[in-house]
Amino acid sequence: MYIRDTIAAIATPLGSGGVGIVRVSGPDAEHIGRKVFKGSCTKNGGGFESHRLFYGRLINPPDGSLIDEGMAVLMRAPRSYTREDVLELHCHGGYYLVRAILQACISAGARLAEPGEFTRRAFLNGRIDLAQAESVMDLIASRTERSLSLAQSQREGHLSRSLTALKAPLIEALALVEAHIDFPEDEVDPAVFAVIETRIASVFAGISQLLATFATGKVLRDGVSVLLLGLPNAGKSSLLNALSGTDRAIVSALPGTTRDLIEETVSLQGLPVKIIDAAGIRAHHADCVEQEGVRRALDKVSEADLLLLLVDGTVPLSNELTDLVTSLAALPYLLVVTKADLPQLLDVSAFAAPLGICSVSAKNRVGVDQLSSQIYSHFVQSSAFSSDDCAVISNVRHRDVLIRAQQSLNAFAENLSLGLPPELLALDVRAALDALGEITGETTTDxxxxxxxxxxxxGK
Structure with missing residues (x-):
């Protein structure tokens, strides 16, 4: 149930910073602003001018004591984020300061907002649909330019418009089916049901196209993990540093330098990638610490989204390397031949790398960009971005709802072929429509x- 009261929350991260913001939304936003903010806009009984920033003092309503000096802006409905009156109070970004101003707003009549309540009100007031509301968190969580672009696309309504286009032929098909329900005495024109089947088939194909983008959308949104595996001194730490552009891992000619898992998140052509540098795999461990590092490395093999098997190109094939490759035979991996700037002694024809071979020199960055491209291409299908305004789904909930819609359309096709009555056929079409409406929020539950x-x- 939507209670039209006034809510308040801190809209900036807690901690020390240049600016802190407290946001208030609801019918009493201006009244609360008059109580906690004293500036030129509140002198002589005056009021705020909408969408204008004022300088003044932020005070405690009970005793009028000074909390801070800062700025205040009132955005009157409907020209605000929530389509309600929204007040923002800007102060210095101290941990205690921002909390004190929030408490002042609560003392003046607001209540503490629940998680996501500002965006929920924006949805309930019709400013955005549910798919756009969900994209707000994706915007905040974006870690690369590509994931930000994907979130912006959904916030601007590209997915919603695609769903609207899919619902139109479903509505037409439902109208034709229901016309036969309303006039059962009329003879069924086969051409009518041919039109219905065409409409249903076009929607099914459109949903399939959206579902085909999910794998790409999800990795751009959530990122992937890539495990660097190989014998000691294969160049794993050097490659981690080259991919991340930092000296994240210690590089040494001494085998077994890396004992624990080292993780670094990087952007490879806009794809968020967590690179995991693991201890070198060898049968005879120097000590119990290295043995534990090897165990952790092997545990990560099944968890990683992609495995890079690093082999030293300057060393001939050894029994130890052969055993390692054999142990990974059932797993897809990309073979990375390292130290390409030095004379090569390894015969790579002995390897059957499922995902291909790439040669790199982390020292000179030879082949590093090519490796980045191969990792990116492994996860991202360029066909998912066939145009600037194409819809890409990245949300598991959206995928599951689309699958349900397809199942309803499949049921319609089967029931139509069985000659079931139009009342039952109409139920299948309505179920598909309702499912699509769940994504945009037209058909949803509290x-x-x-x-x-x-x-x-x-605060969001």
């Missing part, structure tokens, strides 16, 4: 909304 917005931060 429980689903609670689940979605509970993952938001307070």
């Amino acid at each position: 429980d689903l909304l609670d689940l979605i917005f509970s993952s938001f931060c307070i």
Whole structure:
């Protein structure tokens, strides 16, 4: 149930910073602003001018004591994020200061907002649909330019417009089916049901196209993990440093330098990638610490999204390397031949690398960009971005709903071929329409909304 009261929350991360912001939304936003903010806009009984920033003092309503000096802006409905009156109070970004101003707003009549309640109100007030609301968290969580672009695309409504285009032929098909229900005495024109089948088939194909983008959308949104595996001194730490552009890992000619897992998140052509540098794999461990590092490395093999098997190109094939390759025979991996700037003694024809071979020199960065491209291409299908305004799904909930819609359309086709009555056929079409409406929020429940917005931060 939507209670039209006034809420308040801190809209900036807690901690020390240049600026802190407290956001207030609801019918009493201006009234609360008059109580906690004293500036030229509140003199002589005056009020705020909408969308204008004012300088003044932030005070405690009970006793009028000074909290800080800062700025205030009131955005009157409907020209605000929530389509309600929204007040923002800007102060110095101290941990205690921002909390004190929030408490002042609560003392003046606001209540503490729940997680995601500002965005939930924006949805309930019709400013954005549910798919756009969910994209807000993706915007905040974006770690690369490509993931930000994907979130912006969904916030601007590209996915919503695609769903609207899919619903139009479904509505037409449903109208034709229901016309036969309303006039059962009329003879069924086979051409009518041919039109219905065409409409249903076009929607099914459109949903399939959207589902085909999920693998790419999900990795751009959530990122992937890539494990560097190989014998000691194969160049794993050097490659980690080359990919990340930092000296994250210690590089030494002494075998077994890396004992624990070292992780670094990088952007490879816009794809968020967590690179994991693991201890070198060898049968005879120098000590119990290295043995534990090898165990952790092997545990990560099944968890990583992609395995890079690094081999030293300056060393001939050894029994130890052969044993390692044999142990990975059932796993897809990309073979990376290292130290390409030095004379090569390894015969790579002995390897059957499932995902291909790449030669690199981390020292001179030879082949590093090519390796980045191969990693990117492994996860990202360029066909998912066939145009600037194409819709790409990245949300597991959206994928599951689209699968349900397809199942309903499959049921329609089967029931139509069985000659079932139009009343049952109409149920299948309605189920598909309702499923698509769940993504945009046209058909949803309070429980689903609670689940979605509970993952938001307070203040958003």
